[in-house]
Amino acid sequence: MAGIFEYFVVCGLGPEVRTLDGNKGFHGMGVMYLASLLDQYPPSNHSLYPPPPPQLPTCVLPAGVEFYSSGFDSNDVSTFPRSYPIVLTEGDGSKIYVSCIAFRDPVSDDIAEAYRIPPNSFADKCICLVSRLPSFCMLRNALEELFALCFSPTGSSKPLWDVIEYMVSNVPLPTPGKDRVLFAIENCLLSVEAPPKEGLPHADISFQPLVECLDVDNLITFFTAVLLERRILLRSDKYSLLTLVSEAICHLIYPFRWQHVYIPLLFFSGVDYIDAPTPYMMGLHSGVDTSNLAMDGVVVVDLAYNRITTTEEIPPIPEPDLSSLRGDLLKLLHPNVVGIDVMKASFGNSSEQYPKVGNKPWGEDHDLQLR
Structure with missing residues (x-):
């Protein structure tokens, strides 16, 4: 069954720290670093799904990964999470639509110690929903709900990865001419309709x-x-x-x-x-x-x-x-x-x-x- 969501992906600072120029190691706070694919669902060993595009980490964090001395600050808008879409084009001309949320995440103690990164540092991380469906609004709403669940003080009623697994594996593509597809993320009900066969091409923007x-x-x-x-x-x-x-x-x-x-x-x-x-x-x-x-x-x-x-x-x-x-x-x-x-x-x-x-x-x- 073809689904609305192809992948949920996490990108950010990988276990090997390199600058955009390819230099290995930590070279200071003002330098930009390469982004890596950190996690995904379906997992990389899943035989039924092609792997995500190899350029995905670079594209979802277009500036690269930056280090910070502090994390989110409600009084500083520059520290707020950023939500934005990107579009990738494959060799055959088909498009991949990605909704992204980038935020500051604590650097793990292991990486900080291995590369002598100042303690209590933060670095850019990005969570993404990948789809073949050009439903920009739905993708953004779905990802923002997942982000809210991830950082909610009360958390989710189910393990977060169970919610993600259900979305990717069980929410089908809408069929043209039939009712819209409804699905829920915790207490949020979302819907998506198939593009019409006639008239102007579908534009969910x-x-x-x-x-x-x-x-x-x-x-x-x-x-x-x-x-x-x-x-x-x-x-x-x-x-x-x-x-x-x-x-x-x-x-x-x-x-x-x-x-x-x-x-x-x-x-x-x-x-x-x-x-x-x-x-x-x-x-x-x-x-x-x-x-x-x-x-x-x-x-x-x-x-x-x-x-x-x-x-x-x-x-x-x-x-x-x-x-x-x-x-x-x-x-x-x-x-x-x-x-x-x-x-x-x-x-x-x-x-x-x-x-x-x-x-x-x-x-x-x-x-x-x-x-």
């Missing part, structure tokens, strides 16, 4: 981050660059934004498909990939320095500053299509501005009502209209 990071003109420029199959680099200091915006723009170009290199969240040590000559779409944390790269022809989409830069001109969409698209986007995103002069009450004996304007909270209807 909100397009709101995309339209909040980029204004209408930059959104159109970004859209055009994707259609022209340029080399595209997204920058943000939020891992989630890089993945969600990349996924959103790929949905917006339907019925076309992005068929080139696709790495929504590039691991920091892979920064040289940006010099690749072929089309790609990659996301890179804004803290990574790219000043030593040529960047010729790369379309850099800065999500933090609503800015797009490139050394090569991006030709505009021809008129009148450009004006029509821009007008439709403005109506959707800024209805109060577009319709500010529209009289909102009916007049005479006419039953016709001019469209009412307002700022409804962003929802699935907005996503559908945008697509």
Whole structure:
């Protein structure tokens, strides 16, 4: 039986401590270290499941593993756990969807003693749910429930690994055209539906981050660059934004498909990939320095500053299509501005009502209209 979840995985500091440069041993707190696969379910000796992708530890902790002198501090937001999705692409073009929660975990006494790491140190650790189903919201909710159980003062009513084993082994993929699949994690009920066979492709994401990071003109420029199959680099200091915006723009170009290199969240040590000559779409944390790269022809989409830069001109969409698209986007995103002069009450004996304007909270209807 094919299940929603392929793996539950734990990644972090392995028994052999190495820097990202490959140097063995502990070289201080300010150095980044290689992540390793620490634990998984199903176990590695399970014959019915292929092993997790070998690049998984590097991708789920894209900056590497960092050491800290302290753990979680409720007064310091930089110590809070981080929840974010990543997407991996296999050689045949199929995608693997991973929900991640990274947090500071105490370094074991054995490793600290073996590598002379200061006592009471902490290091990055990441728990992950791996799936073939692009259900970003469900994956995040399920993993956050597991994380809460793991660190809850009262714990779980069952051993945590029993809960994980049940999820991975017994929650089936939903069947198209049938009822949704329901499953529980402790007292939390979750559900997932099969993607519809007809209509637009399934998208279990909100397009709101995309339209909040980029204004209408930059959104159109970004859209055009994707259609022209340029080399595209997204920058943000939020891992989630890089993945969600990349996924959103790929949905917006339907019925076309992005068929080139696709790495929504590039691991920091892979920064040289940006010099690749072929089309790609990659996301890179804004803290990574790219000043030593040529960047010729790369379309850099800065999500933090609503800015797009490139050394090569991006030709505009021809008129009148450009004006029509821009007008439709403005109506959707800024209805109060577009319709500010529209009289909102009916007049005479006419039953016709001019469209009412307002700022409804962003929802699935907005996503559908945008697509």
